[in-house]
Amino acid sequence: MTWTAAKQAARYARLRAAGRCVTCNGGMLPEWHGVRCPSCVERQAESRSSEAAKERRRPLAAKYQRDRYAANREQEAKNQRARRLAKKLRGECIRCSQPASDVSIYCPAHYASEKVRVRDQQRRRRGGGALPR
Numbered sequence: 001m002t003w004t005a006a007k008q009a010a011r012y013a014r015l016r017a018a019g020r021c022v023t024c025n026g027g028m029l030p031e032w033h034g035v036r037c038p039s040c041v042e043r044q045a046e047s048r049s050s051e052a053a054k055e056r057r058r059p060l061a062a063k064y065q066r067d068r069y070a071a072n073r074e075q076e077a078k079n080q081r082a083r084r085l086a087k088k089l090r091g092e093c094i095r096c097s098q099p100a101s102d103v104s105i106y107c108p109a110h111y112a113s114e115k116v117r118v119r120d121q122q123r124r125r126r127g128g129g130a131l132p133r
């Protein structure tokens, strides 16, 4: 856990134990469920479904996943293999929950992006460098 994450976790635990909203530190009424006040729950739901907010979170989420993978490479690789095998058996794209196309383990969209990725990789290995798409 990073220092910031540890600080955030401590704040969350402190507010939760004190019966305060863990987001805005406001008072909580007994009839409210969960750890956030209704206005924070609403704002969180809005932010979850907003495309702009998703785009802002994307690089952070990618970094989080990369760090998590790097911290425990072997176990994460094992989990990934198991997850991909289960998806393959269900006939799902291994990158998302869409059905896989007949010719590959990817859905048509990820099949296309994977083709581009592999082509660029081969070009780099030949020493060409990636060309603009």
Ligand SMILES: [Zn+2]
Binding pocket: 021, 022, 023, 024, 025, 026, 036, 037, 038, 039, 040, 041
């Ligand atoms: Zn709140």
Ligand SMILES: [Zn+2]
Binding pocket: 093, 094, 095, 096, 097, 098, 106, 107, 108, 109, 110
């Ligand atoms: Zn896909």
